[in-house]
Amino acid sequence: MSQAPVIELRGIGTRFGSQVIHRDIDLRVDSGQILALVGGSGSGKTTLLREMLGLLRPSAGSVRLFDVDLANPDGQLQRAVRRRLGMLFQHGALYSALSVFENIAFPLRELRCLDEDWIRRLVHLKLDMVELAPGHGRLMPAELSGGMIKRVALARALALEPELLLLDEPTAGLDPDRSQNFVDLVGTLQRTLGLTVVMVTHDLDTLDSLASHIAVLAEQRLIACGPEAEVKRLAHPFIASFFGRDRRKLL
Amino acid sequence: MIDAPRLQVESGKAVLSGHWTLAAMLPELEDLRRQLAAAEAASSWDLSGLERLDSAAAVLLWRAWHNAWPADLAVAPLHRQVLERVAALPPAMPATPPPPFNPVTALGALLLQALANVRGMVVLVGQLLLDLAHLLRHPRDLPWRELSANIYKAGAQALPVTALVGFLIGVTISYLSALQLRSFGADIFIVNILGISIIRELGPVLVAVLVAGRSGSAMTAQIGVMRVTEEIDALSTMGVSRSQRVVLPKIIGLTVAMPLIVLWTSAVALFGGMLAAMLQLDLSLFYFVDNLPRAVPVANLYIGLGKGLVFGFVIALVACHFGLRVKPDTESLSANTTRAVVTAITAVILVDALFAIFTRRIGVPAL
Numbered sequence: 001m002s003q004a005p006v007i008e009l010r011g012i013g014t015r016f017g018s019q020v021i022h023r024d025i026d027l028r029v030d031s032g033q034i035l036a037l038v039g040g041s042g043s044g045k046t047t048l049l050r051e052m053l054g055l056l057r058p059s060a061g062s063v064r065l066f067d068v069d070l071a072n073p074d075g076q077l078q079r080a081v082r083r084r085l086g087m088l089f090q091h092g093a094l095y096s097a098l099s100v101f102e103n104i105a106f107p108l109r110e111l112r113c114l115d116e117d118w119i120r121r122l123v124h125l126k127l128d129m130v131e132l133a134p135g136h137g138r139l140m141p142a143e144l145s146g147g148m149i150k151r152v153a154l155a156r157a158l159a160l161e162p163e164l165l166l167l168d169e170p171t172a173g174l175d176p177d178r179s180q181n182f183v184d185l186v187g188t189l190q191r192t193l194g195l196t197v198v199m200v201t202h203d204l205d206t207l208d209s210l211a212s213h214i215a216v217l218a219e220q221r222l223i224a225c226g227p228e229a230e231v232k233r234l235a236h237p238f239i240a241s242f243f244g245r246d247r248r249k250l251l
Numbered sequence: 252m253i254d255a256p257r258l259q260v261e262s263g264k265a266v267l268s269g270h271w272t273l274a275a276m277l278p279e280l281e282d283l284r285r286q287l288a289a290a291e292a293a294s295s296w297d298l299s300g301l302e303r304l305d306s307a308a309a310v311l312l313w314r315a316w317h318n319a320w321p322a323d324l325a326v327a328p329l330h331r332q333v334l335e336r337v338a339a340l341p342p343a344m345p346a347t348p349p350p351p352f353n354p355v356t357a358l359g360a361l362l363l364q365a366l367a368n369v370r371g372m373v374v375l376v377g378q379l380l381l382d383l384a385h386l387l388r389h390p391r392d393l394p395w396r397e398l399s400a401n402i403y404k405a406g407a408q409a410l411p412v413t414a415l416v417g418f419l420i421g422v423t424i425s426y427l428s429a430l431q432l433r434s435f436g437a438d439i440f441i442v443n444i445l446g447i448s449i450i451r452e453l454g455p456v457l458v459a460v461l462v463a464g465r466s467g468s469a470m471t472a473q474i475g476v477m478r479v480t481e482e483i484d485a486l487s488t489m490g491v492s493r494s495q496r497v498v499l500p501k502i503i504g505l506t507v508a509m510p511l512i513v514l515w516t517s518a519v520a521l522f523g524g525m526l527a528a529m530l531q532l533d534l535s536l537f538y539f540v541d542n543l544p545r546a547v548p549v550a551n552l553y554i555g556l557g558k559g560l561v562f563g564f565v566i567a568l569v570a571c572h573f574g575l576r577v578k579p580d581t582e583s584l585s586a587n588t589t590r591a592v593v594t595a596i597t598a599v600i601l602v603d604a605l606f607a608i609f610t611r612r613i614g615v616p617a618l
Contacts, residue, residue, distance in 0.1 A: 084274055096479075097582030111273075113280050114307075121310045124340055142579040161273045161305040192332060193305070 004067040005030050006164050006196045007052055013060035014047055021047055023220045025061070029213075031163075034190060034197040036207050036228075038242065039217030045200040046090070048217065049168055052198065053087055054078070065164070085164040086157030090172065092149040094141040100127075100152050101137030107159045126155040130185060147178045151185075158189065165190075167199035171206045183209050204243070216242070254302060255279065258286045265293040268300040271308035287315040295323035304330040309337045368594075372572045378494045379502060386495070394500050401504025405466040409512055413461055417516035420457060421449060421523030429531040438532045442539055443616070445524040446547035451614065454517030455558035456603055459566065462509065463595040467570040470501050471591040474574025475584045498575075502567040509563025510556040517555060550614030558606055562599050569595040 007029040014021040021044040029035050037045050050056040051063055054070040063070045068081050094103050104123045108114055114122075124134050130151040141149065150170065157165060170186065171179035183206050190197055201207055207214070207228075215225040218238040224231045232243055254269035256276055269275070276283055298304070313334065326334065386393050428444050474497060477483045486493050521543075528534045573591035577584050
């Protein structure tokens with residue numbers, strides 16, 4: 001089963017009106033990889049992520065998740081694919097009308113075949129996994145701090161035990177300490193659960209400590225894609241400045 | 252393809268194999284549960300043949316083991332970690348009990364909430380007066396742009412729909428009255444009936460109900476979303492008063508626009524009534540227009556416009572009040588928008604009743 005790639009993009013092109021975002025993008029993510037999608041602001045990273053999720057239909061090309069084409073009209077098949085992935089939105093996208101507990105329980109309840117005790121245990125397990133206390137389950141999303149929202153959103157993304165985790169700016173808006181904790185958390189989860197992770201990030205620390213592979217978006221194309229060390233060595237002006245500039249900032 | 256989860260029991264030894272994951276278990280969950288229940292007695296469990304074990308499956312196993320490690324367990328270290336996490340949870344998770352329902356406290360809460368709303372609106376009116384006083388002293392701070400935008404949105408854009416509804420209501424009333432009047436031979440009184448009822452009563456109330464649904468809900472939702480997205484807070488950090496920039500233009504805008512919409516709607520409704528009367532009773536348009544001032548004292552028009560003014564103020568006040576009460580979640584947004592529209596319409600009908608009582612001697616033609 002590990003032969004087929006988890007995500008396969010072929011010839012993806014995206015345009016909004018006359019504005020071209022992507023041209024002819026090919027990308028392949030294999031099981032167990034942690035792929036970081038980097039690029040300048042407005043280079044269409046989040047757009048590409050949304051296309052991987054099927055939230056946005058690309059203007060050209062095909063997206064295959066778990067060897068299923070997202071353009072396939074079979075609703076049953078589509079739902080089955082969606083259940084195998086978890087998404088962490090940039091701003092959490094927690095259901096603001098539901099408590100933390102209910103937010104995490106929601107995807108489990110939607111399966112309609114788990115009993116209440118099972119759901120309760122699983123939710124507490126996820127809360128424990130992201131290092132939140134059971135008491136936090138009663139809070140409403142509006143009462144949470146930025147870091148806690150991220151962790152609750154991660155717990156919700158993990159609720160269905162996904163094989164593929166998509167993270168949009170997982171550490172944006174967290175202080176360095178929190179962000180390191182979050183990165184460690186995702187890393188640990190990835191190792192223990194054997195996840196495939198695709199993340200959009202600007203943060204070089206996150207990149208260094210998590211990513212096994214890097215894909216670089218610039219000039220509407222994927223200018224590089226491969227193992228971390230290889231990509232960093234490429235002599236492309238954008239890559240040099242992206243990794244170089246942030247290096248200076250860190251020092 | 253994923254190997255389905257399998258469970259085999261051989262002489263007191265349960266052997267698990269395949270993928271024990273939520274996704275793989277779902278299609279045959281009932282079967283697995285039954286098998287696990289049957290295997291409960293097994294003292295020895297062999298999980299070493301497992302390919303994957305996720306926490307959902309771990310919880311299922313742990314429950315089959317009655318929250319204790321089995322006497323003899325063979326499992327890979329990675330999977331043992333998953334099980335250990337489940338084992339670390341307290342065995343019985345306390346469910347949060349729903350708060351008990353008590354009719355007395357529920358009634359009290361309702362009453363307190365109503366009082367809080369009244370208080371909130373009084374505070375809002377007070378704030379509005381303070382703002383107006385400030386603006387009189389500093390006319391340059393007047394938010395002209397927002398004011399005109401609000402008059403345009405709540406007034407000009409409402410013209411087509413109010414005209415349509417007004418026209419149809421005018422036609423309906425005229426038609427129904429004509430049927431009755433003809434049997435009495437009192438055809439010409441259609442002018443009195445239409446004139447008084449539309450100008451004095453129906454025009455303002457009809458417009459108020461439409462505007463409450465149209466602009467009132469929009470105002471609540473807009474202020475509510477501004478609260479959800481912290482735009483209101485952003486305003487105040489820039490030293491811009493939210494009541495001056497957000498609330499005041501809405502309330503003044505609607506108060507100014509409403510009498511104009513009332514005038515327009517009443518006119519269109521009368522026109523509809525005239526048309527129906529012409530077709531039904533052969534009453535010429537000219538006769539109708541000629542007799543209207545005689546049948547309907549002009550005081551009725553002033554009362555109608557005055558009502559429009561007050562209704563506009565009430566609708567915008569209620570809408571802004573509930574908009575400012577929105578908490579940053581979607582449920583509260585929808586609840587407050589509903590409340591704003593319902594309260595605004597109720598308040599309009601109440602105020603209308605007050606108008607009816609206090610103006611009962613004004614503008615009624617002496618017979």
